[in-house]
Amino acid sequence: MLRFLFSKLLLIVPTFIGITIVAFGFVRVLPGDPVLLLAGERGMNPDRYQALLHQFGYDRPIVVQYFDYVWGLLHGDFGISISTKQPVFQEFLNLFPATAELAICAMFLAIIIGIPAGILSAVKRGSIFDQATMGIALTGYSMPIFWWGLLLIILFSGILGWTPVSGRISLFYYFPSVTGFMTIDSLLSGEKGAFTSALSHLILPSIVLATIPLAVIARQTRSAMLEVLGEDYVRTARAKGLSHKRVIGVHALRNAMIPVITTIGLQIGMLMAGAILTETIFSWPGIGKWMIDSISRRDYPVVQGGLVLIAALVMFVNLVVDLLYGLINPRIRHQ
Amino acid sequence: MSDSTLGQPVQKRNVRLQMLAEFWHYFSQNKGAVVGLAILILLVLVAVFAPLLAPHNPIEQYRDMFLTPPFWQEGGTLSFPLGTDAVGRDILSRLIYGSRYSLAIGLIVVSIALLLGITLGLLAGFFRGWVDVAIMRVMDVILAFPPLLLALVLVAVLGPGLFNAMIAIALVLQPHFARLTRAAVMAEAKREYVVSARVAGARNVRLMFKTILPNCLAPLIVQATLSFSNAILEAAALGFLGMGAQPPTPEWGTMLAEAREFILRAWWVVTFPGLAILITVLAINLVGDGLRDALDPKLKRS
Numbered sequence: 019m020l021r022f023l024f025s026k027l028l029l030i031v032p033t034f035i036g037i038t039i040v041a042f043g044f045v046r047v048l049p050g051d052p053v054l055l056l057a058g059e060r061g062m063n064p065d066r067y068q069a070l071l072h073q074f075g076y077d078r079p080i081v082v083q084y085f086d087y088v089w090g091l092l093h094g095d096f097g098i099s100i101s102t103k104q105p106v107f108q109e110f111l112n113l114f115p116a117t118a119e120l121a122i123c124a125m126f127l128a129i130i131i132g133i134p135a136g137i138l139s140a141v142k143r144g145s146i147f148d149q150a151t152m153g154i155a156l157t158g159y160s161m162p163i164f165w166w167g168l169l170l171i172i173l174f175s176g177i178l179g180w181t182p183v184s185g186r187i188s189l190f191y192y193f194p195s196v197t198g199f200m201t202i203d204s205l206l207s208g209e210k211g212a213f214t215s216a217l218s219h220l221i222l223p224s225i226v227l228a229t230i231p232l233a234v235i236a237r238q239t240r241s242a243m244l245e246v247l248g249e250d251y252v253r254t255a256r257a258k259g260l261s262h263k264r265v266i267g268v269h270a271l272r273n274a275m276i277p278v279i280t281t282i283g284l285q286i287g288m289l290m291a292g293a294i295l296t297e298t299i300f301s302w303p304g305i306g307k308w309m310i311d312s313i314s315r316r317d318y319p320v321v322q323g324g325l326v327l328i329a330a331l332v333m334f335v336n337l338v339v340d341l342l343y344g345l346i347n348p349r350i351r352h353q
Numbered sequence: 354m355s356d357s358t359l360g361q362p363v364q365k366r367n368v369r370l371q372m373l374a375e376f377w378h379y380f381s382q383n384k385g386a387v388v389g390l391a392i393l394i395l396l397v398l399v400a401v402f403a404p405l406l407a408p409h410n411p412i413e414q415y416r417d418m419f420l421t422p423p424f425w426q427e428g429g430t431l432s433f434p435l436g437t438d439a440v441g442r443d444i445l446s447r448l449i450y451g452s453r454y455s456l457a458i459g460l461i462v463v464s465i466a467l468l469l470g471i472t473l474g475l476l477a478g479f480f481r482g483w484v485d486v487a488i489m490r491v492m493d494v495i496l497a498f499p500p501l502l503l504a505l506v507l508v509a510v511l512g513p514g515l516f517n518a519m520i521a522i523a524l525v526l527q528p529h530f531a532r533l534t535r536a537a538v539m540a541e542a543k544r545e546y547v548v549s550a551r552v553a554g555a556r557n558v559r560l561m562f563k564t565i566l567p568n569c570l571a572p573l574i575v576q577a578t579l580s581f582s583n584a585i586l587e588a589a590a591l592g593f594l595g596m597g598a599q600p601p602t603p604e605w606g607t608m609l610a611e612a613r614e615f616i617l618r619a620w621w622v623v624t625f626p627g628l629a630i631l632i633t634v635l636a637i638n639l640v641g642d643g644l645r646d647a648l649d650p651k652l653k654r655s
Contacts, residue, residue, distance in 0.1 A: 032490050032493070033490070033493045033494055033497050036490060036491065036493070036494030036497075037494055037497055037498075039494075040494060040498075044506060044510065047510055048509075048510055153385075156385075156635065156638055156639065156642070157631070157635055159638060160582065160586075160631060160634040160635040160637075160638050161631060161634075162586055162589055162590070162593075162606075162609075162627055162630045162631060162634070164589075164590060164593045164606075164609065165609055165623070165626070165627025165630065165631070166627075168609070168613065168616050168623050168627070169623070169624065169627065171616060171617075172616055172617065172620055172623065172624075175617075176616070176617045176620075287498075287499045287500075288499070290499040290502065291499035291500055291501035291502060294499075294501055294502060294505070294594075295501070295590055295593070295594075298594065309502065309505070310505070310594060313505055313506070313509050313596075314595070321506060321509065325498065325502070325506060328498070328499065328502060329497045329498050332497060332498075332499065333497055
């Protein structure tokens with residue numbers, strides 16, 4: 019297991035170096051002078067230009083600048099936001115819980131609906147239930163989620179008036195952030211109605227963000243299950259006289275879950291991309307909205323830092339999934 | 354298969370026809386795929402004949418017709434069947450012209466991604482060694498970023514606009530083709546027909562493109578269909594975020610971006626462009642499922 023872990027870690031290093039090169043190069047290939055871009059709106063004269071050039075280190079060789087940049091990253095220095103003057107890493111840490119809460123809730127929805135739907139579809143292959151489920155799943159998979167979010171707002175916020183349009187909690191409530199998860203913090207605060215408010219803000223964005231992973235998980239579970247149901251050991255289990263439930267629930271399901279877990283892991287990157295759209299539609303103050311706002315504000319240090327942090331996060335989650343995969347599937351570990 | 358030694362062209366054509374018939378047999382067993390194909394053909398026709406079909410000019414603003422509802426609602430009129438947007442443009446005409454953008458985006462993005470991905474994958478799988486390592490590590494880096502985020506940043510670098518958005522999406526999608534091609538090439542390169550072609554004196558370029566590539570096409574075609582629908586979705590998302598096609602282009606995602614502030618007042622300006630995206634993407638994905646069933650026997654069971 020240690021060797022497996024080590025080989026996985028080793029594979030990550032070149033990718034991480036590549037990510038830093040992309041983020042480092044990004045600011046340098048932008049049209050326009052980086053010093054002018056970073057200097058903001060104050061006036062510029064040759065003296066100040068030289069001073070800034072030196073301050074940002076642009077008068078040194080590019081390789082030195084790169085290593086300096088990476089050295090900073092490794093010490094948690096991701097630059098300073100132009101618009102808020104806050105360290106980028108600090109902003110990321112402040113906003114991350116909002117995205118994590120949304121993503122976890124979405125993934126939870128996708129898994130508790132997607133896996134049972136996929137299993138039932140496989141077991142009742144060819145039935146009306148199967149066809150309807152797979153039809154809905156393909157529709158979900160094809161969904162432009164930014165439009166889907168707007169439709170849900172029209173229906174649930176506009177026509178029915180059940181849910182709020184944007185934000186994480188009603189402005190009436192104020193309590194200190196403990197975990198950063200609004201639903202948990204609202205419970206801890208003990209304020210009446212705060213939890214309901216937080217939950218009602220969370221539900222629509224979660225549904226929107228869950229849509230594509232849900233569809234993918236349902237489809238993948240169905241096909242993995244169908245594959246497994248045709249295997250010899252399932253036939254053996256049946257022949258032994260085991261009940262239908264036990265064959266499906268124990269023998270087939272455990273093996274079918276292996277590819278499904280990989281699929282779930284691969285959805286994390288998709289989830290981050292989905293968060294950009296979902297958070298924009300619902301004005302959800304997370305890192306997706308932070309990134310898109312920073313891109314339109316031309317706050318390049320934030321974009322640069324955010325790119326590295328998000329890519330590192332996706333890589334880390336994928337590593338954990340890989341390790342889990344090795345843990346539940348010894349065949350991979352010993353290859 | 355394609356690199357057969359059949360001499361006569363007639364015989365070759367018969368084989369091709371037979372393959373086509375076999376393909377259609379499998380493809381048509383998937384009813385969803387046939388429906389998807391029909392919708393797709395209809396969409397292509399709409400795009401081609403847009404000037405004949407659209408009742409109005411897609412960017413003309415009718416100043417006394419702001420936010421007219423669809424014809425079946427009170428206040429609607431048949432001359433604007435699906436209503437007008439906030440500056441009085443006919444939504445149906447914009448949707449009809451929009452189909453040109455979406456299909457063109459899909460086609461151009463997939464072509465660029467295919468060309469780049471296949472070339473890189475062939476080089477990596479054929480030469481192995483440091484070429485392989487270098488190319489595939491770069492692909493890993495691209496795949497480490499969420500695709501939409503990377504496309505957004507690329508567009509920020511290149512400048513907002515439809516053309517740059519297409520380039521960005523193609524760059525983000527091509528690693529999938531490179532990986533698939535590489536894997537297929539590595540599997541094929543050891544086969545006897547490749548060795549015999551090499552012994553017969555075929556050069557590397559011929560071996561790569563004429564001998565090996567045609568036998569790796571099935572998974573690439575399936576992936577190309579998936580990428581086609583992905584490209585349309587991503588381009589619409591970029592348009593929605595203001596980084597893709599710019600107003601007044603009747604691109605569906607851009608139409609949605611312009612409609613956002615009116616969602617609670619005029620449901621039709623939001624509903625129809627999104628529905629158009631959904632139907633198009635769904636049709637392509639249905640065809641993709643059918644293609645996979647017909648071309649990839651390994652996946653046929655699912």
